[in-house]
Amino acid sequence: MVSPTTMAAVRKSGAVPNSEFLLTAEGVRKEFPGVVALDDVTFRLKRGTVHALMGENGAGKSTLMKILAGIYQPDSGTVQLKGMDIQLKSPLDALENGIAMIHQELNLMSYMTIAENIWIRREPLTRFGFVDHAEMYRRTSALFDRLNISLDPDMTVGELSVANRQMVEIAKAVSYESDVLIMDEPTSALTEREVEHLFRIIRDLRAQGIGIVYITHKMNELFEIADEFSVFRDGKYIGTHASSDVTRDDIIRMMVGREITQMFPKEEVPIGDVVLSVKNLTLDGVFRDVSFDLRAGEILGLAGLVGSGRSNVAETLFGVTPATSGSIEIDGKPVVIDTPGKAIRNRMAFLTEDRKDTGCLLILDILENMQIAVLHDKYVKSGFVQEAQVAADCEEMARKLRVKTPNLSERIENLSGGNQQKVLIGRWMLTNPRILILDEPTRGIDVGAKAEIHRLVCEMARNGVAVLMISSEMPEVLGMSDRVMVMHEGRVTGFLDRAEATQIKVMDLASR
Incomplete structure (x- = not known):
């Protein structure tokens, strides 16, 4: 097996073996x-x-990518880079060999400038051994020009x-002259x-010969940006296909091993009396005069573009x-x-x-995470926690929610x-709430888990819980809501009943 150092030297020399594939993993196992x-x-x-990597949460996608990025080492199997066996023992090994990973949770230093973040540990030096800030700025500007990124390299990351x-993460990865770029859910908060800007950059990098691994749960992104895709299920490889050869339903069947007949299992349930009434709620500088009623058994969808104030309203309602x-x-x-304590006491x-x-x-x-919201009174008697009962x-609750865990x-x-999302839902279901506020309940999770969470939300509504659901995914808003409330720049611009709500009407209200 070639050492990372040797492979890096071979890579720099340009004398690499010919191979149909840039990067391969064969027979990889990890426990x-x-x-x-x-x-x-x-x-x-x-x-x-x-190359898009698809699969339910827990299918093994991120684990494999972390092996290819040097974060984990496989228990068995081989990894080849340009036809040569290689063992990556650290993320630095991977970077030096042209493999860069952009994680879903970004890893930048917020107190440093953009340029300092990109060139950290590789700063250009003056002849006296000091950091050459002018050269670092020039290199960053040239990199941004190449990627069509309009940012000032001297800005601190905390301002972004x-x-x-x-x-910036993409630019940093490209600055290593990477041959392989791994992106884990890159559009989850965009x-x-x-x-669209990100996809333009990806297409430019692809045209330069870079191989891109793209992990996503969003089907529309696969068909728009991916040339081919592989599906994992329960830690096993299912298959690889050209994205032009399959339909959305084909991919879902491969991912979950079954048909999902109802992604949005909304059912008509009796809508009861007003449980929560909000009048002219205002948070100075963020949102103003927000008013609505929420009834028992109702799912009220809250839609709006990023920056509309949706999440701020939710945090204010809960006392954050x-x-x-x-x-x-x-x-x-x-x-x-x-x-939040007063909110919980009001169920x-x-x-x-x-x-x-x-x-x-x-x-x-998991137990500590699930029980934390109920230990203040529900399971406390005479000053002692009833540990056996709460466990x-x-x-x-974990069994009911089908949480995949050994214990x-x-x-x-x-x-x-x-x-993780199911555990958090279980935490709040244990409190027996009357009002449930959900902010992006299915963000970053797979299609199977989404269907299960939608089922749980409908079940709670059927039991009389009043639900306020915030979502950036239009099909989710339209498919799950009895009514839709739309916000734009901190104010409510309108309400739509389920029968009249369409994507065009919601977007019209969201951009007024």
């Missing part, structure tokens, strides 16, 4: 405690192509939007216009950021909700937009995104 993440999988990437941070003015009534009685639940940063406690296990109820002692950071 974690109690879980076989990869079982004899195959992957082959051609030069100058975009998520989309622009994504562009607007439609930002996605108390309102400047306005009123909230529950069951016709005025309430003041200025802390409100809130699934946040970012499960990593504001949802999961990543260093804790039994969490076990039952509840598994750290939640080891679960797939979809299973």
